[in-house]
Amino acid sequence: xxxxTVDQFKTEILKGEDLFxxxxxxxxxxxxKRFGLNKMGASEKELRDHMYDSDSKRI
Numbered sequence: 001x002x003x004x005t006v007d008q009f010k011t012e013i014l015k016g017e018d019l020f021x022x023x024x025x026x027x028x029x030x031x032x033k034r035f036g037l038n039k040m041g042a043s044e045k046e047l048r049d050h051m052y053d054s055d056s057k058r059i
Protein backbone atom coordinates (compact mmCIF):
# COMPACT_ATOMS: atom_id res chain seq x y z
CA UNK A 1 0.00 0.00 0.00
CA UNK A 2 1.31 3.46 -0.84
CA UNK A 3 1.11 6.40 1.57
CA UNK A 4 -1.59 7.95 -0.62
CA THR A 5 -3.68 4.78 -0.45
CA VAL A 6 -3.28 4.61 3.33
CA ASP A 7 -4.29 8.27 3.68
CA GLN A 8 -7.36 7.69 1.49
CA PHE A 9 -8.28 4.64 3.57
CA LYS A 10 -7.96 6.65 6.81
CA THR A 11 -10.11 9.40 5.31
CA GLU A 12 -12.85 6.90 4.44
CA ILE A 13 -12.76 5.50 7.99
CA LEU A 14 -13.19 8.99 9.44
CA LYS A 15 -16.06 9.71 7.04
CA GLY A 16 -17.76 6.54 8.26
CA GLU A 17 -17.15 7.51 11.87
CA ASP A 18 -18.71 10.92 11.22
CA LEU A 19 -21.81 9.22 9.76
CA PHE A 20 -22.18 7.07 12.87
CA UNK A 21 -21.82 10.08 15.17
CA UNK A 22 -24.40 12.09 13.23
CA UNK A 23 -26.88 9.24 13.59
CA UNK A 24 -25.98 8.88 17.28
CA UNK A 25 -25.23 5.19 16.91
CA UNK A 26 -23.22 3.59 19.72
CA UNK A 27 -19.93 2.33 18.38
CA UNK A 28 -16.40 1.98 19.63
CA UNK A 29 -13.51 2.21 17.23
CA UNK A 30 -10.28 0.77 18.56
CA UNK A 31 -7.24 -1.03 17.33
CA UNK A 32 -6.74 -4.47 18.86
CA LYS A 33 -3.13 -5.22 19.80
CA ARG A 34 -3.20 -8.98 20.33
CA PHE A 35 0.47 -9.07 21.34
CA GLY A 36 -0.16 -6.57 24.16
CA LEU A 37 -3.34 -8.32 25.29
CA ASN A 38 -1.44 -11.61 25.37
CA LYS A 39 1.32 -10.04 27.50
CA MET A 40 -1.36 -8.86 29.97
CA GLY A 41 -2.96 -12.29 30.07
CA ALA A 42 -6.09 -11.11 28.28
CA SER A 43 -7.75 -11.91 24.97
CA GLU A 44 -9.55 -9.99 22.24
CA LYS A 45 -12.82 -11.67 23.30
CA GLU A 46 -12.35 -10.57 26.91
CA LEU A 47 -11.71 -6.98 25.80
CA ARG A 48 -14.79 -6.97 23.55
CA ASP A 49 -16.93 -8.52 26.30
CA HIS A 50 -15.69 -5.90 28.78
CA MET A 51 -16.46 -3.03 26.38
CA TYR A 52 -19.92 -4.45 25.69
CA ASP A 53 -20.69 -4.96 29.39
CA SER A 54 -19.45 -1.47 30.30
CA ASP A 55 -21.57 0.13 27.57
CA SER A 56 -24.74 -1.79 28.45
CA LYS A 57 -24.51 -0.64 32.10
CA ARG A 58 -24.72 3.01 31.00
CA ILE A 59 -27.95 2.55 29.04
